[in-house]
Amino acid sequence: MTEMTEASVRAEVRAWLEANWRTDYGLVEWRNILIDSGWGVPTWPTDWYGKALPVGLQAVVDEEFLRVGAVGVAKAGIRRLAAATLLAHGTPAQKEQFLRRSLSGEDTWCQLFSEPGSGSDLAGATTKAERQGNRWVINGQKVWTTSAHHADWGLLLARTDVDVPKHQGLSYFIIDMHQPGVQVHPLRQMNGHASFNQVFFTDAEVLPEHLVLDVGRGWAVATTTLMHERREADGVRNWGKSSSGTGRIYDEERAENATVMEPYKWYPQRAGRVDLVIERAKAAGVNNDPVVRQEIAKLLTLQKSAEWTARRARAAQLQGKPQGPEGSLGKLASSHVARASARVHTLISGADAMLTGEDGAMGGVIAEILVSVPAGSIAGGTDEIQRNIISERVLGMPKEPRTDNDRPFRDVPKNLVV
Amino acid sequence: MQFSFTSEQEEFRSVLRRFLEDKSPATAVRRLMETETGWDRAAWVDLNQQLGLAAIHIPEAYGGQGFSFVELGIVLEEMGRALLCAPYFASTVLAATAIVNAGTEAQKRDLLPAIADGSCVAALAFTEPNGRWDTTGVQATATAAGGRFRLDGVKSFVVDGHSADLIVVLARRPGSVGDDGLSFFTVPGNAAGLTRRPLKVMDPTRKQARLEFQSVEADLLGQEGGAAAPFAKTMVQAAACLANEMVGGAERLRLSALDYANLRVQFGRTIGSFQSMKHKQADMLVDVELAKSAAYAAASAAAEDDPELPAIASLAKAAASEAYMQTAISTIQIHGGIGFTWDNDTHLWFKRAKSSEVFLGDPAWHRELLMRAWNV
Numbered sequence: 175m176t177e178m179t180e181a182s183v184r185a186e187v188r189a190w191l192e193a194n195w196r197t198d199y200g201l202v203e204w205r206n207i208l209i210d211s212g213w214g215v216p217t218w219p220t221d222w223y224g225k226a227l228p229v230g231l232q233a234v235v236d237e238e239f240l241r242v243g244a245v246g247v248a249k250a251g252i253r254r255l256a257a258a259t260l261l262a263h264g265t266p267a268q269k270e271q272f273l274r275r276s277l278s279g280e281d282t283w284c285q286l287f288s289e290p291g292s293g294s295d296l297a298g299a300t301t302k303a304e305r306q307g308n309r310w311v312i313n314g315q316k317v318w319t320t321s322a323h324h325a326d327w328g329l330l331l332a333r334t335d336v337d338v339p340k341h342q343g344l345s346y347f348i349i350d351m352h353q354p355g356v357q358v359h360p361l362r363q364m365n366g367h368a369s370f371n372q373v374f375f376t377d378a379e380v381l382p383e384h385l386v387l388d389v390g391r392g393w394a395v396a397t398t399t400l401m402h403e404r405r406e407a408d409g410v411r412n413w414g415k416s417s418s419g420t421g422r423i424y425d426e427e428r429a430e431n432a433t434v435m436e437p438y439k440w441y442p443q444r445a446g447r448v449d450l451v452i453e454r455a456k457a458a459g460v461n462n463d464p465v466v467r468q469e470i471a472k473l474l475t476l477q478k479s480a481e482w483t484a485r486r487a488r489a490a491q492l493q494g495k496p497q498g499p500e501g502s503l504g505k506l507a508s509s510h511v512a513r514a515s516a517r518v519h520t521l522i523s524g525a526d527a528m529l530t531g532e533d534g535a536m537g538g539v540i541a542e543i544l545v546s547v548p549a550g551s552i553a554g555g556t557d558e559i560q561r562n563i564i565s566e567r568v569l570g571m572p573k574e575p576r577t578d579n580d581r582p583f584r585d586v587p588k589n590l591v592v
Numbered sequence: 593m594q595f596s597f598t599s600e601q602e603e604f605r606s607v608l609r610r611f612l613e614d615k616s617p618a619t620a621v622r623r624l625m626e627t628e629t630g631w632d633r634a635a636w637v638d639l640n641q642q643l644g645l646a647a648i649h650i651p652e653a654y655g656g657q658g659f660s661f662v663e664l665g666i667v668l669e670e671m672g673r674a675l676l677c678a679p680y681f682a683s684t685v686l687a688a689t690a691i692v693n694a695g696t697e698a699q700k701r702d703l704l705p706a707i708a709d710g711s712c713v714a715a716l717a718f719t720e721p722n723g724r725w726d727t728t729g730v731q732a733t734a735t736a737a738g739g740r741f742r743l744d745g746v747k748s749f750v751v752d753g754h755s756a757d758l759i760v761v762l763a764r765r766p767g768s769v770g771d772d773g774l775s776f777f778t779v780p781g782n783a784a785g786l787t788r789r790p791l792k793v794m795d796p797t798r799k800q801a802r803l804e805f806q807s808v809e810a811d812l813l814g815q816e817g818g819a820a821a822p823f824a825k826t827m828v829q830a831a832a833c834l835a836n837e838m839v840g841g842a843e844r845l846r847l848s849a850l851d852y853a854n855l856r857v858q859f860g861r862t863i864g865s866f867q868s869m870k871h872k873q874a875d876m877l878v879d880v881e882l883a884k885s886a887a888y889a890a891a892s893a894a895a896e897d898d899p900e901l902p903a904i905a906s907l908a909k910a911a912a913s914e915a916y917m918q919t920a921i922s923t924i925q926i927h928g929g930i931g932f933t934w935d936n937d938t939h940l941w942f943k944r945a946k947s948s949e950v951f952l953g954d955p956a957w958h959r960e961l962l963m964r965a966w967n968v
Contacts, residue, residue, distance in 0.1 A: 452968055461968050464960075470968065471959030475886070475907050482595065482885035489596035500885070503878050510878070564877060565870035569850060572865040 183231050187213055187238045195244045197421035201430065202220040204423055205247055205278040214247040214277055215257075219568055222261060223277065243419050245427050248279030250434040251321060256283040256329055258402040260348075263387045263395050268348065272327070279430055284318040284325035284351065285403075287396060291589035294559050296331070296400075297341050297393055298578070300588065301375060303332035310347060310380040315372065318553075320437050322358045322371040325351045330380070331396050334389050343583050344392035348384040355379060365545040369437030376498070404554070443539065443546040445508065446515030448477045454540070456523050469521055473514045480507040499568050506560045509551035515548040543582060594662065594892040605666050611643060612674035618937045621797055624677035625940070628790055629755045630743035630799035631678045639678065640710030646684045650692065655705030661829065665836035665891030672840030675795050675940055679713045682752035685833045687714030687760045687825070690932060693829075694814035696778045703758070703778065715756035715781075717747035717803055718823065725827070725953040727762075727771050732805060733802035734763040734775055741777055741812060743805040749951075754790040757781050760813060761805070762823060771820035777810035784808070793850040795947035797940060828905045831952050832890035835908035838948050839884045845941050846876045849923040856928075869926065873911030876922055883908075883915035903965035906958040913955045916945040 190213060199207070208214040209223045216235050218224025224429050227235070239246055248254075257276040260268055275281040292298035301314025312332060322328070328349045349356070355378030360368035417424050422469035451470055455461040487501035520527045523535045530541035551557045565571040578586045597605070624631055640646045647662040650656025664685070666937025671680060688707045691700060691714075706712035722729045727908065743763050753759065759781055765773035777788060785808040793802045814822060848875055853864035863869050890908035893901040920942040925930035931938050949955065 382878050411783035452966075455968065467963045467968060468959050471907075471910070471962045474828040474962070474966075475959070476882070477881035477891075478907060479886045479911050482883055482889045486593040486885055486888070493596055495596075499877055500881050503881055504875070506878055507882060558871070562867070564874035568627060569870075569873055569877065571850075571870050571873060572853065572862065574867065575865075 178227060178231065180231060180234050183227065183234050184238060186242075186376055187216075187235050189245055191238060191242050197243075197423050199418060199423050201245065201423050201426035202278050202280055204245060207273070208247060209274055209277050218261065222223055222273060227364075232343065235557075235564065240461070243417050245417065245423055247277040248430070250431060252283040252285050252325070252329070253279070253281065255285065255399050255402050256327065259329065259395060260386070262398050263346075267383060272348070277284040281326045282321065282324060282434075284319050284328050284371075284373075286319060286322075286330040287316045287327045287465060288316065288495060290315060290317050293465070294556055295578075296396070297344065298586070298588065299331050299333055299344060299361045301330075301332045301348060301385075303330075303334050303345060303380065304508065305334075305382075308382060310382065310385070312347075312349065312375040312378040312380060314375050316375075317361065317370070317372050319358075319371045319373050320369060321434070322351065322373050323360065324433065327351060328356075328373070329399060331392050333583070334392075335580045338390070338487045339579055339581065340583045340586060341393045341579070342390050345389050346386040346392035347380045347393035348386065349378065349380050364548070365443075365542060367437075367440050369440070402583070424514055440542060440546050443542045444512065445517070445552075446512035447543050448473060448511065448515045450536070450539070451515065451518055451522070454519065454535070456520050458524070458535075460522055460524075466518075466521060469518050472520045473511070476514055477511045480504070486578070502564055502568050505555060506557055506564070509557050509560075512547045512550045516544050519543055593889060593896070593898070595888070597662075597666070599706065601663065601666060604663065606672060608667065608670045608842070609673070610668055612676055615639070616674040616676045618675075618940065621675050621677055621733075621940060625796035628799075630752070630756070630796070630848040636678055637710055639932040644708075645680065646688075646710045648684065650688055650704050650708045651935050654692075654707040656964075657708075661832065661891045661894035664833060665887065665894075668833050668837040669840035672837035672944075673844040674845075675797055675841065675944060679715070679752040679756065681798070681833070681837070682715045682750075682756060683707055683713045685830055686716035686751065687756075687758070689829050690716050690760050690776060690826045691813065693825050694819060696814060696875065699813055701899070707758075712757045713752065713755065714760060715753045715801075716760045716762075716826075717753055718762040719747065719749040721746055721748045721802075723749065725957065727774055727823065728764055730764050730774060732761065732763040733766045734777060734810065735766060741775075741808045741810045743777060743779065743808045745805050745834045747803040747805070748791070748800075750801045750803055751951075752799055753803050754788045754799065755781075755801075759783075759786075759803065761810065762819060763810075765817060768817075770918055773817050774819040774823065775816050776813035776819045776822070778813050779805075779808055779810045782936070793947070795943040798947060799945055814924040824902075827952065828902045829894050831909040831958070832887070832894045832905040834948060834952055835883075835887040835890055835905070835912040838912035838916045838945070839880065839887045841937075841941050841944055841948075842880045842883060842912070842919040845916075845919045845938065845945075846873075846880050848938065849873070849876065849919075849926040853926055863926075872922060872926065876919055879915040879918055883911045886911040900965075903962055906961040906965065909952065910955040910958040911960070913958075917949050920945040 190211060194207060212225040212359055215223050216225040217228040217229050217232050220226050253276045255271055260272055287296055289301060290297050291300055303310045303312050328351050330347040330349045333343050333349060334345040353374050357374040359372045361370045361372050362368045455466055455470060460466045483500050484504055490498055519540050523540050526535045531538045534541040566573050644657055645667055647656040648659050649661060650660040688704060691703050707714050720729050720731055722968055732743060734741040735741050743761060759779045761777045761779055763777060785806040787804040789802045791802055793800050853869050854862055856863045886908040890905045893904045923938050927938055928938050
């Protein structure tokens, strides 16, 4: 194989796009051409739709796509995590069945990990998978499942053995969401949105060939999914960016994004909307109030410091330096920023902070900030779990004493699920 | 803006850290802090002969090393970590920077080489007993007298003012107000009519003095009546420098608290195994790392003479003040009773944190400056 350099890759992808990219394709039609060419997921292995391109050169390909406005493979949502997980752990038959349709956007996915009884303690899942004849039968309940109501397939973590310690009794399945044993109910949040679902399994069925890796090795597979989820967390903001072009393919892409991104529309408010603070203070006529000025300055100091810390982490990563402490603090720092921002927005809005919807400040945006911020310090690892991770992995302090790892899962105290 | 250090800068930092660990252990800090001068001339000469630190950001044309504020920031961070007792902030950071900003070419050639090689220790006298950090507090007057000037008034909070060989003084034309009529002057430390009294400072590792001028003969530095701009620039650069010094001290405290939590046993286990301690340490790490990022951004902005520097320097000074003080409070708390004793070293850094919180303007003042810089 010839050596891949930035220049050679750029030239190659540019030539391919010039020869192939057209805006009058259907979205799926174009993506299948892209998948066959290897330019859809160029860092993937050549056996599976890729070109084994070094990860560092992905940006070159992205730039060339952006330059001509070419649409890429389906990126947004859980399908991306499904594809990455199956690429790593799936059987050839699973890869054959699922990878292409995930990349083309034909299949949508959801992640069935969290349960009412196991949040931070994900490995404490109690949803049961029992082998009955030539089927796995699933019973139990999952929660916080984004997009479950329109997902075709689910990534399911379920318990296959209660007589071994908790991490060893889990298995990982691909479950068909379109079956009578799967019921999806929206879960309404305190901010009024229902971006997540509860999923109930009553004798739902999974084919034996849809077990991923081996029985009892589900935790290892789930860890892969979670690693990709953390890696993609920063990407959520870019997911929903559609091209602004005109033509059939762009219309179809916009429609896809609108559906996938619907659950995420309040996420900017969850992060606190620091960007609105100065404009709001001026509009409310309180920008000369010394208390307000102090509070805004505190918030901006925190936010800029957190942003510069992230820049330090990225700069170190680009230089190939080992990750320093600055790389592990982002999640916790962003909780602090969001909470501080909610306080400042309240201070600025005064009595209007009691109102919501069209009676509220900025047509309800400020109210949505105030009732969305509490989610940020919980979702994706609570502040408390983050502090455990920082103190144990970064600072090398003693691990929490555990009483649940050295005995059969059946003997571990659990929540009463009502 | 630069968000990482080059390998040369990292190497410089580690050499410096080893040097200061060797030259400025807590025993040396305790010995010097009990003296009236607060620093030792032989050690100061040694520091500058071996590493040329006093010269670091002074341009080569004036006998300096010509490095940028990024390297100066590294020096200060390491000195803050070691709590080095030396007239470095007074002479190199404040006085030399003021001379670079305000002086004429001839004055820079005349004054800076001796500061750069450490043979002359200089101090910057700008604050007065009213404790204001901007020009509104300047009441000392300079009266023209036959080509020279005569200074009258009182300067206070002058870092190393009682021991400096050369004093750079900010004074005003009689009757002028605000930024008008301000000029810098230089006065020998032993000038006739100058009475210097060391102040009783809470932080004995950084001495301050009260300087009373009674018709003291002085030489003009730079342009008569034109000191407002170079003074403002000096204050902004100094705030960036102080922020770097402070985060060095904060990190040292954080590490000492971590070491202690991992050693101290209560209830049959190290206190570091308690989740409340682990979470406190995680929070301390967030505080210190965020403040470090701001301090590095300020040093980088100072090095590039970024127009955003006034905002970023104030942001960094406020962030470092809060982080250093909070870290000091938590470090004493984690040590428990022993952390409140004179024999334990924590209070040495605690007092530097408290003094630095206020020095060059407290966090509230800098937050207001930040808001003005960003036109809020």
